[in-house]
Amino acid sequence: MKPHLILIGYMGSGKSTLGCTVSYPLKQCLIDTDKWIEQKEGHTVSEIFAAHGEAYFRQRETDCLKAMFQEREPRVLALGGGTPLRQENRDLMKQLGFTVYLHAEPETIYERVKGDKNRPLLQCDDPRERIRQMMRERDPVYREAADYILKVDDWDLKRLVNELQEAYRHETAGHQWPQH
Numbered sequence: 001m002k003p004h005l006i007l008i009g010y011m012g013s014g015k016s017t018l019g020c021t022v023s024y025p026l027k028q029c030l031i032d033t034d035k036w037i038e039q040k041e042g043h044t045v046s047e048i049f050a051a052h053g054e055a056y057f058r059q060r061e062t063d064c065l066k067a068m069f070q071e072r073e074p075r076v077l078a079l080g081g082g083t084p085l086r087q088e089n090r091d092l093m094k095q096l097g098f099t100v101y102l103h104a105e106p107e108t109i110y111e112r113v114k115g116d117k118n119r120p121l122l123q124c125d126d127p128r129e130r131i132r133q134m135m136r137e138r139d140p141v142y143r144e145a146a147d148y149i150l151k152v153d154d155w156d157l158k159r160l161v162n163e164l165q166e167a168y169r170h171e172t173a174g175h176q177w178p179q180h
């Protein structure tokens with residue numbers, strides 16, 4: 001089977017929006033891991049964090065990745081920003097498909113997510129500093145996990161979709177991804 005197209009990056013980098021838009025020309029359904037978990041649990045991400053804590057949520061992310069091996073068609077997967085942090089998840093991602101890191105500067109991210117109440121990790125006194133610090137820690141991990149880096153500060157959706165499609169088609173032409 002052709003590999004899934006996997007989008008990673010910090011909160012607010014545009015994984016869901018770009019994933020939804022690119023899913024049409026690729027004719028591959030989008031699976032947003034946050035939404036997948038919310039549906040299974042019957043609660044929002046914020047509610048799951050509040051009721052069970054972050055570790056529980058992180059385990060559900062791993063469950064979600066494992067479930068992706070059962071999909072019969074290649075998909076576009078928009079992963080939660082924290083999913084690639086676990087080594088186990090990065091190993092699963094390598095088997096599942098072609099991973100693209102949507103890279104944005106901290107200030108771009110801050111402008112996109114400020115005032116958003118649905119991101120529990122940013123409900124703090126100084127979200128701008130929190131973003132800077134978390135991005136410093138996460139950037140090397142995202143880079144390690146990625147097969148391709150797409151810069152998204154300049155948000156020209158048409159151009160980004162073209163570049164993403166081009167990279168995915170080029171890298172995966174004739175490629176049979178290893179299966180579980």
Ligand code: S3P
Pocket residue numbers: 009010011012015034045079080081082083118119120121
């Ligand atoms: C998180 C990102 C969120 C969500 C949760 C934790 C993170 O997803 O999974 O709030 O640790 O970066 P988005 O990246 O889709 O906002």
